[in-house]
Amino acid sequence: MSTQNAPLLTVDNLVVEYPSKKFRAKPFRALTDINITIGQGETLGLVGESGSGKTTLGRAVLGLAPVTAGKITFEGKDISHATRKQRRTLSRDLQVVFQDPYTSLNPALEIGDILAEPLGVQGMSPAEAKKRVKELLDQVGLPADALHRLPREFSGGQRQRVAIARALALSPKLIVCDEPVSALDLSTQARVLDLFLQIQKDTGVSYLFVSHDLDVVRHISHRVAVMYHGEIVEQGPAEIVTRDPEHPYTQRLLLASPVPDPDRQEQRRADRHRLLESQRHQIEQAGALA
Amino acid sequence: MSDSVETAAVAAPVATGQSGTVVRSTVMRRLIRNPMGIASLAILGSIALLAIFAPVLAPFEENFANITKTLAPADSVNILGTDSAGRDTWSRLLFGAQLTLLSALLCAGVAIAIGLPAGLIAGYYAGKFEAVSNWVVSILMSLPGLIVLLTIRAAFGPSVWISMIAFGVLISPSYFRLTRTAVQSVRNELYVDAARVSGLSDWSIIARHIFSVVRAPIIIQTAAIAGVAIAIQSGLEFLGLGDPTKATWGVMLSEGFKNVYLTPTLLLWPALAMALTIGGLVLLGNAIRDALEDGEKIKHRKKRAASSATGARPTAGPAVARPSRKSVAAVDAGTEHHLVKVTNLGVGYPQADGTIKKVVDDVSFHVDRGEILGIVGESGSGKSQTAFSILGLLPDNARIVGGAIQFDGNYTVAPGDERVNQARLSKLRGKRISYIPQEPMSNLDPAFTIGYQLVTPMVRVLGISKEEARRRALKLLTDVGIASPERTFSAYPHEVSGGMAQRVLIAGAISCEPDLVIADEPTTALDVTVQADVLDLLRELQQRLNIGVVLVTHNFGVVADLCDRVAVMQNGRLVEEGSVRDILRNPKEQYTRTLLASMLEGKTPMSMLVSSQKEPVA
16 A cells, blocks of 8 residues: 555546437436545545446446546556557456346356456467466455366355456456455355455455445455545545445445344444434524525 | 144254255257157158168169059169159159258358348448348248249259249248347447457357357248258159259149059149158257257146145135134144244255255244334345245245245235145235336337326226226325426326335225235335335335335445344255345354455455455355
């Protein structure tokens, strides 16, 4: 976590708009004025509800969403409108793990082929690629015989390991993780989170970690940004944002997540109702003033 | 009664927990095992072999004429006789097979060469190319095929090849549409996105990731198209538009028809060859489609001999309203007061090899009125299957392999029953047992308004008027915390948010004043803040209406929030059951402890959660 150096990724005043299907209608604005930075070896957690734009931000960084305005800088280079050719170079340093391990792996390809794909694109020879694939399987804790098996023969957690291995194949500097554990079971989620942490410790990779779950984000992030309706409403060190948030939405989010003990949960429930009540009051007062 | 209890005991499996494996077979093996597949493969294979070895097998040249021996019957030299020019029918049939099959292949080849790449490009890039190609396709499809072929014949002469190329062009839209639709469905799959991030060029993405999706439908389509091509080509030649210097089945057919009164067998042989080939192609296409469809036909297991335990085979009907000793076995004394009691339940699925894969084994629990039981477990633990067997909503091929379920003092699954008794349950479902699903959006019909979907069940189940049902529905929508019930009432499902849709489904679940609600992961698909609201709603309604709830979930936070008692399931078995405080604070079983240890709440950030314990990979 060396933020004093030049950051790995900088996003300045990013706006993403999708053209509306209707004729001459106003385009749909998915992201408004987003500013984030990620340093080397750092994890930025991105938390928000569905439709808040957190996935879109990840996709914009990857070049899968249209950048309407603003700038995305990766290692000092502007990549807001990178061509496919530039992307191919970029893919060595910038990778992705998607949410759904069932649709992010081509069901018709063997695990070995899936993992060798990014290596082949970079011009690695098949023999070298095979060696690297074996290393990768080992790194994510999959057996070597997984090489010639199809994705459907693996459980959700194992598939997510394959997806992580694919992202790691080129030893990238930044991995965009789009809800990588939300489709997984509780104990599997814990193991996959461990894997993410271990990989970061070993390789010094940075993560842009998108999740709807504040507990997950708190566990894995150095810094946390909270998104609400396409904007970042709060940003700061994980410990502060996830324990003592300032923005009303983050406060609601924090108290909404239930804890696994009936009595403490009852307490939290009461706290939550009190918070909602006081926020309602504030809004009413603001309305009365205005 | 004692009979049926024994039955249950006999049926109880030796293996515990989930047992048996999912058995699948490869496409090729399934194709060969299918009588239709093997027969069509055999027919087409032998015809192809005959065609390939025609020069060796045929005793004469295709146009060798022995004018001294016209229209001869079969003998040792001309084994199928000769035609009006004294040519050997057998030899012409063999050479005809060569030409006919090749021209059919040419037609399919041309159609694929045009339709497949165009479909791939149109499906993947969409945009202008798609718009233009759609126009071209529409024009091609509106052309009258036979007339175009006749025109081409007039312009270019009677060549089989030219007419088949033309027909291939005419029929290419069928490949185009097939391919485009298949590509559109995978264009936005995540693995395609992942390939884009890897920097793969579009062509590699299409070749590696997209083409595999269209392969199977193309093969099936080709079988059908080749059949059509043979029929069309023979039809043209039958009309006398073929090339008389070449032996094809169509030319032979035409020749046979001219002499149908003299030697009817001349018509028979080419007709038979065509029928076999076209029929074989159609059957092969069907067989491949059957083989590719994942759902295998599994033979019904023979009814267990033991089900002769007649006491347990009720004759449906009134048992629910008035328990009659004759029609349904009485539940064990002293358990009638439980709202639901599940005893040693086992659920299994018959597999292709005749074994049964068990997904629920020996599960017992009960729920009383006004009580919330949480069933916790990971995916594949059998928790949903258990809940669905209470509802009687198991898939058709599921079997109850042991145990019983009773609801309010009557069996819905009596000991020894193989399936859930739908006659008894359909009287309960909706009225006394209702269901809150996991995916609110996919459980509302997008074609009807929310109001309609709330009113109809009430009119049916409660027998009240539409006006009354409408009044109640609006009240229910207010009860579940919807701010503008009138507007939601007349809205379509896509016009409301996920949390709102779940409130609507909860309103629907309580609309007929049930005694028991089965909630299958009711908040999993919702945002955390919305989840908290829905949990509040469920708690408030449950306390007000004093209903029993079975809450299936994987989230211990939800359990702590709502449940009175918890049952933990793993691999189809009940691991541990007890009050919510006991289970969450002092779990006895290792599995429960592992699950609780995986919770992130209260853990040191960035610490390893489970990896210190040596465990198998997830």
